[in-house]
Amino acid sequence: MSNQALEQKFEAVTPAKLFKWLAWIMAFASIAVAFVFYKYFSEFHGPISTTNADWGTFGDFIGGTLNPILSFLGLIALLLTIVLQSKELESTRKELERAASAQEKSEKLLKEQTATQIKQQFEGTFFSLLEQHNKSLEKLSAPNSRWTEMRSDLEVTRMAVFAEAVLDLKSAKKILESKNELCGHYFRVLYQILKFIATNCPSGEIGQEFNSKDIENATLGDKEKMYSNIVRSFLGYNITQLLAINCFCQNENNSYWKYRLLIERYEFLEHMPIEINGRIHALLAETNNNYNSKAFGRSDFNLPPEKA
Structure with missing residues (x-):
């Protein structure tokens, strides 16, 4: 599978799909545990032993068999969770960037509006004074x-x-x-x-x-x-x-x-x-x-x- 195809699959990960996959992993893990116990007791049936050596052997068998399987399944579940969190963080980052860009545009627009208002106020007073100046000059002349x-x-x-x-x-x-x-x-x-x-x-x-x-x-x-x-x-x-x-x-x-x-x-x-x-x-x-x-x-x- 190419990296691009893998990235597309990761992009398709959603909380609902992640929950579904985790449920499947849990079900598979449960089946694996049940199967290992079934195989053990079907082969070594009899009364429960009180010997430490027998219990040690039982632990080695269960641990040696299930640990790799459960560790592998746990790793897959962890990777899926990390992928989803990374995707959510990326979405949050993009949203923050959009918000920052919108804020910057809003501030720029506000500054332009303020500058326009200041200019209009200045010119209103200026041309009023200019009118008085021209009237005074006309009267003087x-x-x-x-x-x-x-x-x-x-x-x-x-x-x-x-x-x-x-x-x-x-x-x-x-x-x-x-x-x-x-x-x-x-x-x-x-x-x-x-x-x-x-x-x-x-x-x-x-x-x-x-x-x-x-x-x-x-x-x-x-x-x-x-x-x-x-x-x-x-x-x-x-x-x-x-x-x-x-x-x-x-x-x-x-x-x-x-x-x-x-x-x-x-x-x-x-x-x-x-x-x-x-x-x-x-x-x-x-x-x-x-x-x-x-x-x-x-x-x-x-x-x-x-x-x-």
Whole structure:
């Protein structure tokens, strides 16, 4: 019989079949015992002996005859039992593997569902903030009757900040702060949406602590960059130039320091022109010396003079 045929027979072993085979083995063993005793007493009949030698001879005969037979039958019964136990253990192992695999798939699905929910919650808040940002920017850019020639608050602020008499960024920042009632609300809204992206973006590394070192050194993920680019796409040249003045500060003790780090992290000055009315403006050119080069991204303004 081949090994494959033997394995197939072992696979066919069930508790019911095992009980049946054990019953047959027990019956055969009983017949063997009965037959041996019958043969002995049919050959050596007579009164029961009281001699030790006769009983020793009887024991040797019975033991020598039955021991091999019963041992063989016991071995077969043991092997059948082992085969059945091995089969049950294998079935249990496979069942545990299936359960573990199902658990792993369930955990993976749960993680995916959780990640989807987190993303949906983030995007719901993000686009709500973006809507508020756009409304604030629209209001800031819209002409109104408070000013002559129907100028916008943005135009009026720019005229004051970029006047020829303003010689440095520090002075320009003071003038911009004096116009806080005109554009301060917009810059606060922009800061809050950038802070929200930094601290809540899925897979982001900055976290809720929002400390300066993390803003500077944490890896910028693709999703975080994508959402910040969406915000940046709504900013025109005029508001970007004012943003460079608004976030000007020289050390981390300044209240605008984290705002400045976010501008640098998300390259918000990458498309900022340094010209006003076709001429390079000294204040905007000076920003190149006061912001980290990351703020200007891949713009020519960020390149060495010989390559610009």
